[in-house]
Amino acid sequence: MAEGNSANKRKQIHDIPVSILDLAPIVKGGTAADSLHNTLDLAQHAENWGYNRFWLAEHHNMPGIASSATSVVIGYVAGGTKKIRVGSGGIMLPNHAPLVIAEQFGTLESLYPGRIDLGLGRAPGSDQFTSYALRRGLGSDGHNFPEQLNELRAYFNPELDSRPMRVRAIPGEGLNIPIWLLGSSGFSAQLAGQLGLPFAFASHFAPDYLLPALEIYRTNFRPSEVLDKPYVMVGVNAIAADTEEEARRLATSQEQQFLNLIRGRTGQLNPPVSSMDAIWNEHEKAVVRKQLSYSAIGNKDAVRDQLQHFIDITGADELIVAGTIYDHEARLRSYEIVAEVFKGN
Template identity: 60%
Template sequence: MGSNSKKLSDIKLSVLDLVPIRTGKSIADSFEHSLALARHVEQLGYTRYWMAEHHNMPGIASSATAVLIGHIAGGTTSIRVGSGGIMLPNHAPLIVAEQFGTLEALYPGRIDLGLGRAPGTDQVTAHALRRDLQGNVEDFPNNVAELQQYLSASNRSSKVRAIPGEGQDIPIWLLGSSTFGAQLAGMLGLPYAFASHFAPAALHVALKVYRDNFTPSNQLKEPYAMACVNVIAAETDEAANHLATSLYQSFLNVIRGKALPMQPPVESMGNHWSLQEEYAVKQMLRYTFVGSPKTIQEDLQAFLDETQVDEIMVSTGIYDTTARLRSYELLAETCAKTASIA
């Protein structure tokens, strides 16, 4: 490891909660478990807790993302809570400014606004959300600029004002899985989060594009990159691999076009997927770290060496809620110990 390399103990750890709906459990259960997880990781020292906007997905309960952010922020005291992300094409920028201005007024200094340009759903549902799909690739940069204007103090003389929202210091992040968002985040001087937990292919190129195009802004003086990965930690590699079969089943259902709640783990995936399906799932899940604390520490440190990201956000697709809490606990302990290991 080079002298300039970062150690896991040097960087911030955060959480992406997809608010899974589990087979045999209610949506109310999902919300209860998310709040329990947020309180747990807050105590463990995680930096932020994000939820993502998804629609028409029977396995994910985070469609009303701003409402859930309020619920989680209201039930915690210090952890930052935000969107990973709000899918801006689905909303008028003014509405987003007002919603997040309201959240920031309720929970000052704790709200993050992560923005994505995908619909977070299928085309038919996107049409139901927007009524009009006559947009083009230029709309996203323009919408981001419009949103920034509504949140700025200089907007007070405008005919259209975001109240609340105007003049509030709400950090905006751009999210992406390609070089488009990376370039835009760099040009605007915004922090950038890459979705390597399900779309790993362009990670290294996007990070380079972001850093090469970075221009300092009022929000950020130097580039700040975060990558989201999957981590499933347990006491042993064997136990973790068993838990991971729920995640594999979820992605297998995506590939097959099946919309199902999260499934319990199975003894073996061999009977569940073909070789081609296994390959496709594992390509999508390339940045998925499964195992005991020792295995996780080694693999995650190698990922950090490769990417030199400033922060790692972790999604944990575990069916059993107690095992899910324990996974985040083991990860926090593992990363804290790297200071003495390295």
């Protein structure tokens, strides 16, 4: 049984686990194949550096993200590593039949036992046209997420449903696959608390409701067979380099990505620039900086201080860091520095 920690006891950065959320970025001038190969290379390095988990996210119709077939990529990463946990951060359950997800993750757990996490999101995470292309029904907008979740959990453990199971998930049934609820608001926080499941908050791109959501989760938490105490993992952007100036430069790729999103554009990840002043206006700058307000950017000492402050204000039991960096070698170095910070080096 996993255990959470109370938020009122100050945690030191070297006392909690750190994980990676990889968006498998397709960089400008690169291909999806390049991106996926880099994802595996990052996971292999992360395993050697002591990261706890390596999660991938489901996105569709995004030219700059290669992890749309999330379960397939999880299998690729798990097959190329040995011990790091690999999972979804997350699977958008409204896009899928629960049976299909149970079978996919049952297959993954059968192939890589004890290493697979199933993080679930409630938001459809796509536009209307993509939703239709995914063959989702008109009612699959997330409002019936609790029912979908109950159905999915019952495929793994039929005892959770009092009705006879006419359909079984094979592989899947009887397997212990940790289910996490992911969110950027209070809905999934409350549901995760009521069900006694671990909760992950997407503060790396949706910072506004972080602290209220954590309070809702902890207040509503009921012990379960999964957890006896709340367990919170919080997302944070982390871009580290050997110098403050280089880290700030690297971070401009992520700033350009978010700027394009608020302008209603999608595209591949742009290379960094020396200054964003000629690219955004003051209003856009304020919006992007607000969305990315939970970010640790700088050299090792600066990143250590910023991440420790983030742990102090959230009481997080685990951090999951996202580093959207154009150059793969610079991305590796950034995650290496973050790993050193958590080891106390």
